[in-house]
Amino acid sequence: MYQLEVKNVVKSFKDVQAVRDVSFAIPQGKFFALLGPNGAGKTTLVEMMEGLRKPDSGEILINGKSWHKHEKELRKIIGLSLQETRFTEKLTVRETLRLFASFFGLGNERVDEVIDLTDLNDKQKAMVGTLSGGQRQRLALAVALLNSPEILFLDEPTTGLDPHARLDLWNILNSLKKQGNTTLILTTHYMEEAETLCDEIIILDNGKILRQGVLKELLDDNAKNLDELFIHLTGRHLHEETLDK
Amino acid sequence: MKKHWTNNQLYQLVLTQFLETIREPSVLFWGIGFPILISIGLGLAFTQSSGTQFHVNVVENHATPIDSLITRYGTKTTQDASILYTWTVTDPTLGNTKFIFTHHTWNDAIISLKRGEADLILTYSDGKPCYHFDPHNAQAQLLYLKLSHLLQHPEIKATEEQGHIAPLMLKGVRYIDFLIPGLIALGILNALMWGISYSIIERRSQKLLRRMVATPMRKSNFLIALILVRFVMNVIEASVLFFFAWLFFNTTIQGNIGALFLLFVAGNVSIAGIAVLISSRTEKTEIGTGWINAITMPMMILSGIFFSYHNFPEWSIGFIKLLPLTLLTDGIRSIFNEGAGWMQIAFPSLILSAFGVVCFIVGLKRFRWY
Numbered sequence A: 001m002y003q004l005e006v007k008n009v010v011k012s013f014k015d016v017q018a019v020r021d022v023s024f025a026i027p028q029g030k031f032f033a034l035l036g037p038n039g040a041g042k043t044t045l046v047e048m049m050e051g052l053r054k055p056d057s058g059e060i061l062i063n064g065k066s067w068h069k070h071e072k073e074l075r076k077i078i079g080l081s082l083q084e085t086r087f088t089e090k091l092t093v094r095e096t097l098r099l100f101a102s103f104f105g106l107g108n109e110r111v112d113e114v115i116d117l118t119d120l121n122d123k124q125k126a127m128v129g130t131l132s133g134g135q136r137q138r139l140a141l142a143v144a145l146l147n148s149p150e151i152l153f154l155d156e157p158t159t160g161l162d163p164h165a166r167l168d169l170w171n172i173l174n175s176l177k178k179q180g181n182t183t184l185i186l187t188t189h190y191m192e193e194a195e196t197l198c199d200e201i202i203i204l205d206n207g208k209i210l211r212q213g214v215l216k217e218l219l220d221d222n223a224k225n226l227d228e229l230f231i232h233l234t235g236r237h238l239h240e241e242t243l244d245k
Numbered sequence B: 001m002k003k004h005w006t007n008n009q010l011y012q013l014v015l016t017q018f019l020e021t022i023r024e025p026s027v028l029f030w031g032i033g034f035p036i037l038i039s040i041g042l043g044l045a046f047t048q049s050s051g052t053q054f055h056v057n058v059v060e061n062h063a064t065p066i067d068s069l070i071t072r073y074g075t076k077t078t079q080d081a082s083i084l085y086t087w088t089v090t091d092p093t094l095g096n097t098k099f100i101f102t103h104h105t106w107n108d109a110i111i112s113l114k115r116g117e118a119d120l121i122l123t124y125s126d127g128k129p130c131y132h133f134d135p136h137n138a139q140a141q142l143l144y145l146k147l148s149h150l151l152q153h154p155e156i157k158a159t160e161e162q163g164h165i166a167p168l169m170l171k172g173v174r175y176i177d178f179l180i181p182g183l184i185a186l187g188i189l190n191a192l193m194w195g196i197s198y199s200i201i202e203r204r205s206q207k208l209l210r211r212m213v214a215t216p217m218r219k220s221n222f223l224i225a226l227i228l229v230r231f232v233m234n235v236i237e238a239s240v241l242f243f244f245a246w247l248f249f250n251t252t253i254q255g256n257i258g259a260l261f262l263l264f265v266a267g268n269v270s271i272a273g274i275a276v277l278i279s280s281r282t283e284k285t286e287i288g289t290g291w292i293n294a295i296t297m298p299m300m301i302l303s304g305i306f307f308s309y310h311n312f313p314e315w316s317i318g319f320i321k322l323l324p325l326t327l328l329t330d331g332i333r334s335i336f337n338e339g340a341g342w343m344q345i346a347f348p349s350l351i352l353s354a355f356g357v358v359c360f361i362v363g364l365k366r367f368r369w370y
Helices: A042-049 A067-077 A093-103 A108-117 A133-145 A163-179 A191-197 A226-234 B009-022 B025-046 B065-073 B106-114 B138-151 B175-205 B208-213 B219-249 B257-278 B285-302 B314-322 B324-338 B342-366
Strands: A004-013 A016-026 A031-035 A057-062 A078-081 A151-155 A183-188 A200-205 A208-214 B051-058 B075-079 B082-089 B096-103 B120-125 B128-133 B164-167
Touching: A004 A042, A016 A042, A016 A057, A016 A200, A016 A208, A031 A042, A031 A191, A042 A057, A042 A151, A042 A183, A057 A067, A067 A078, A078 A133, A093 A108, A093 A133, A108 A133, A133 A151, A133 A163, A163 A183, A163 A191, A183 A191, A191 A226, A200 A226, A208 A226, B025 B285, B051 B065, B051 B106, B051 B138, B065 B082, B065 B120, B096 B138, B106 B120, B106 B324, B120 B138, B128 B138, B175 B208, B175 B219, B175 B257, B175 B285, B175 B324, B219 B257, B257 B285, B257 B324, B257 B342, B285 B324, B314 B324, B324 B342
Parallel strands: A031 A183, A031 A200, A078 A151, A151 A183, B051 B096, B051 B120, B128 B164
Antiparallel strands: A004 A016, A004 A057, A200 A208, B075 B082, B082 B096, B120 B128
C-alpha cells in the first residue's frame, strides 16, 4: 500500500485551473520533490495533500484514509512547513515549540530533541522576531518535526535563504532521510535541492505532471541534468535564481 | 544627456508611495470614506438645530415663582410618565439655549444627577432660588451661569435676589464618579476589540492561524484562550483603575459587588462576541483596524463615557441606550453610584450576554481560519 495517493485531483480558482487531473502515489519512507516554476500549482497541490484545501474533484488518501473522514487522525501523523508562515515574534523559540508540542500532547523532552535536531540550541531563548531567515526556517522545520511525522510536507523551505543556511537545512533533512521513518514531499524550484535530497522527482507545470520518476531514469542524452530536462520539456528555464556555490 | 526630472529618486519615491496608497481601496475607504460617513451621520443628527440644551431638576414642596415661570414660558410635554417643560431662549449670536425642567423628589433628583440625566437641581427657599450642583462640573457651571442670568433678566424678573449655590459633593454626584465607571467600560471595549479582533486578523494575515489549524489543535481552545486572557487582563485593569480612583478620589462601590462581577462578565461576553464576529473573515490588518474603529468610535462617542448621552437629541436616546457599551456603562454606574443590586443588573446582563452569544455564534459560522 502507498502511504500517499493522489488520484485525478483537479483544483481551480475562478478562471485559473491550478491543478489539472494530477495522479501519483508515494511509498513510505521516500523523499519526493515537486519541481516546477512559480505558479506551476505546487503549493495548491501540497495544500490539498495537507488537508488545507479541498480538491474540486479527485481523491487524496494518506495511509488509505481521506481527509474528509479522518482529519483528526491524519493531523497527528503529518508535519508541515508552509510558505510565508510568520510565527509570533514576541515568543521565544522554545515557547513557540512548547506551544506547538502541546497540540500533539508532547512536552519538554520532545522539544529538546527537535531543538538538537535543528541545531537551535543557541537560539532557544531568542525571540522569534530576532531570528535570521535561515533560523526561522529551521524553527519552521523544528515545529514540523515535533510529532515525529510519518509524512513531512515542506513548501519551498529554502526559498530566499543564503547558500550556507540552505546547506544547513539540507543536512538536517539528509539525517532524517537516513533514519528512514519519514516520507518527505518537498516543493522547490531549485534543481540542486531536488537532486541532492530526493529519491523521486515530479515535474509540474501549468497544473500538470510533465514527468515523474527517479532522476537517473528521467535523464538521457537530450537532458543531462534537471535544468536541461525542464528546458527540453517546456522550452523554458525552471528557476529564476542561480544558486551560488 | 540631460537627466529627466522624472528620474529623480524623491519624485519616484513620492509617486510610488502615492500609487500604493490609492491602489488600496480599503485604506481609501477607512481613511477618507469612513470619516465622511461619520461626519454626515453625526452632522445630520446633531447640527440640525444650533444651540445647547440643559436638563434641570426642580425640587419644590409647594408652588413657587419658578413654577409659574416654567409653566408660562415652557412648553409642556410628557416623557416616560414625567412632565417636562422646555423653555427655549433665543439668541442670534450664541444660538438657542434650551432648558428642560422636570419636577422630582429630592432623592430622584439626586439619582438623575448621578446618571448624568441632569446637571443641576433647582430649589426655591427664603424667596430666592438655590442651585445645587457639583462645582467641578464645567457643564453644570455653564448651566448655572445661563440659568441664573435668565432668572434675573429684567423681562423675566423671577426674583430680585441673586440666589445662591449649594455645592453638591455627594459621592456618586461628582464628575469623577460619573467618569470612572465609563472608563472601566471603555477599557473593556478597547481591550477586547484590539486584543481579540486585531490579534486574530494579524495571525490570519501572517498565515499563523493556518499553521495552527494544520495541527490537532482544537479550534475552540484557541478562541477560549484568547478570550480568557483578555478577560483576566480586563479584571486586573479594572481593579487597578478602581484602586487608583479609590486612593485619589475616594471612589467607592455603593452597590452589590457580586452583581458588578456578573455585569462585568456579561459585558466581556458581549464585546468578545462582537470582536470574534468582525474578525471572522478579515484578512488584512488595515481593513481590520478600520472595522475596529468603526465599532469602537461611535460607541465611545455615544455611550456616555465622558459626558452624558442625554445631551443628544431625544429621538436617538432609545437607540443609544441599547448599545452594548451604554448598557455596560449605565449598569456599572448604577452599581457604583446608586447602590444597584442583582435585580437592577439582571436585565442589562441578560441582554449583553444574549447579544454576545449571538454575535459569537454568527462569527464562528463565518469564521475563516485561513
